Amino acid sequence: MRLHARGFTLVEMLVVVVIIGIVVLMVTLSVAALGGDPPAEKASREIADLATLASQEAVMRGQEYGLRVEPHAYAFYIYDGRRWPRSGTTPPSSATTWART
Numbered sequence: 001m002r003l004h005a006r007g008f009t010l011v012e013m014l015v016v017v018v019i020i021g022i023v024v025l026m027v028t029l030s031v032a033a034l035g036g037d038p039p040a041e042k043a044s045r046e047i048a049d050l051a052t053l054a055s056q057e058a059v060m061r062g063q064e065y066g067l068r069v070e071p072h073a074y075a076f077y078i079y080d081g082r083r084w085p086r087s088g089t090t091p092p093s094s095a096t097t098w099a100r101t
Contacts, residue, residue, distance in 0.1 A: 047074060 058065040064079035077084040
């Protein structure tokens with residue numbers, strides 16, 4: 001009486017692992033070849049850094065700061081108790097660009 005073995009052989013599993021490795025390598029190389037979008041990454045880092053700086057300034061000065069982001073511009077605002085005037089007159093102490101349009 002012979003039992004029928006179920007499952008995969010070692011060779012079959014190795015072939016599948018090799019195929020998966022080749023596919024992963026091709027995807028990795030194609031993503032690396034495309035690269036990223038350095039200008040967009042730089043702009044996003046800059047906005048994130050400025051938002052962090054504005055948050056720290058708000059805590060130090062005891063004021064409420066706001067950030068308005070539009071497709072091609074962003075600006076910071078300081079709440080004066082009644083409205084949100086643009087903060088171009090009060091730049092943070094260590095920012096080189098406070099409002100960019």
